[in-house]
Amino acid sequence: MSQDQDFHVGERGTGQPEITQFEPSPFKKGRPPEPLHFEVNIVAEAHERQKKSGVVQVNIPGFSPAKLYCDEQTPVGDDTAPPPLAFFSAGIAFCLLTHLTDILTARKIDITSMKIEQRIRFKTNLSTMRDLGHTTEGACEGIESHVIIDSPEPPERVQALLEEAEGACMAHHALRNPLPWMTCLVHNGTELDKREGVGPEER
Numbered sequence: 522m523s524q525d526q527d528f529h530v531g532e533r534g535t536g537q538p539e540i541t542q543f544e545p546s547p548f549k550k551g552r553p554p555e556p557l558h559f560e561v562n563i564v565a566e567a568h569e570r571q572k573k574s575g576v577v578q579v580n581i582p583g584f585s586p587a588k589l590y591c592d593e594q595t596p597v598g599d600d601t602a603p604p605p606l607a608f609f610s611a612g613i614a615f616c617l618l619t620h621l622t623d624i625l626t627a628r629k630i631d632i633t634s635m636k637i638e639q640r641i642r643f644k645t646n647l648s649t650m651r652d653l654g655h656t657t658e659g660a661c662e663g664i665e666s667h668v669i670i671d672s673p674e675p676p677e678r679v680q681a682l683l684e685e686a687e688g689a690c691m692a693h694h695a696l697r698n699p700l701p702w703m704t705c706l707v708h709n710g711t712e713l714d715k716r717e718g719v720g721p722e723e724r
């Protein structure tokens with residue numbers, strides 16, 4: 522922790538993310554049975570050492586913009602905020618809990634308590650190989666989610682709850698399926714590089 526015990530996660534944003542490289546899509550209300558399409562936009566900036574901040578906005582009406590803070594551990598950072606992978610991991614668990622809660626409420630499923638214990642394994646040569654002149658590489662090696670539910674409901678109804686929630690959870694969909702991706706590099710206002718594909722980038 523930082524010496525003054527000052528730890529920032531986030532706060533309500535005072536304005537929208539200031540997007541310059543693309544036009545955020547306007548929200549369009551879905552017409553049943555068509556799905557609702559929406560997007561989450563973020564502008565993240567680097568500050569001194571490993572400190573970062575970002576303004577993120579879900580474009581569905583009713584969601585306020587949020588300003589989030591990010592840092593790394595000492596000595597490379599100052600441990601003033603969660604690291605990026607903490608937000609990534611928490612988002613996966615929270616998203617699944619959102620859908621579990623939504624479905625059990627809609628289906629009137631009686632739940633006494635519910636929590637997720639989750640482990641995500643990563644690997645990186647950041648701390649071992651860069652000093653030897655090697656390119657930095659990293660990967661996500663796997664995720665396990667333990668959904669722990671206490672309920673008077675029969676097991677098959679709780680099982681059906683999880684299966685429906687996993688099918689509805691957009692974070693879990695992103696984990697399990699190849700997705701279109703694009704990375705664009707803009708240097709001094711000029712686009713230098715643009716790479717895109719579907720699924721994991723081949724090395």
